[in-house]
Amino acid sequence: MKRSCFDSSIKTSCRRGALFHYYLAYLTLVSSVFLMAGTVLHTILQSEQTDRRVSMFLHSLLRCERILRADANTATPAIESDSAMTFTQTDGVQMRWSADRGILTRTEKQGDETLKSDRFLFPAGSTIEIQSRDDGATVFRFLEPSFFVKYSAVGSGALNRHKPIDEALPATPAAAAVQPVTEIILR
């Protein structure tokens, strides 16, 4: 006699087997749904963060470029170090530009009196260098954060201001890509 699952003698065990298979399939589906949803959320959040970092960099770069060229057109430059320089106008007003990690600060002074102060924030991990070239040009070099290095603060460079240098600006591994450079060249 053929026995079916609906026989009362084996009904219970058949039902358990079916439940187990369905349970497994359901678990697989749910885990794949969660995996997909998690990946998508992670990608969206990462993209948003990258977007914020890039727009912060470009916005600060454009703003400081405009003011730097205006200063260079009206004053005489003098480089103090690779992180500071001063433009001096004929009326004695001095515009001092100083770079500290991800922050570029412009201070306008006449004598001891501070007339104006402005800050340009760059993303964490950015480096700013001020150099003088042989042809007389003054170069502001902006090194963007490396893609391969995880910095201690993802926000602006200001968050890294009081941290030890090796924590705020970990060295980029030699094997990784070179940090992208942007140069504002003033004549």
Place this chain on the structure above:
Amino acid sequence: MKNLRITKRLLRRRGSMLTEGIIACLILGVAIGMLVPGLSAIGRQRQAMRFDTLAMIELNNIADVITKTDAKTADVKVSAWFAGRYSDAVFEMEPLTADDAVSKDLLNGLRLTIHRPQAEGMPDQKVSVVVWHTAGAPAP
């Protein structure tokens, strides 16, 4: 008979649970399929915006060379940092024509253009600035 009916109902219900799961997966798959091209479009837009800004900065660097130094316009080229970043970008320099200028006084102007041809899903991009020599300077 009663037992058979109950078991069939149970089986039908379990089957529908699996079908619901598959449908949910399909819908999510379609949603992700629509989201991925959107995300990559955002990335391309970001790259385009970055190129626009950096090209404008480089054009201002070149404009400084033309207006403030004695360099011949034929010798002017893009800086090493820009060439390193965008090796496919082409720099062009052309004098303004009568059609471009608002008045004849502006005819000694130069149009500087950085052109990046369409590649890898990125659109064709062009950034230009117009430079005029200071008063008394010879026309290019």
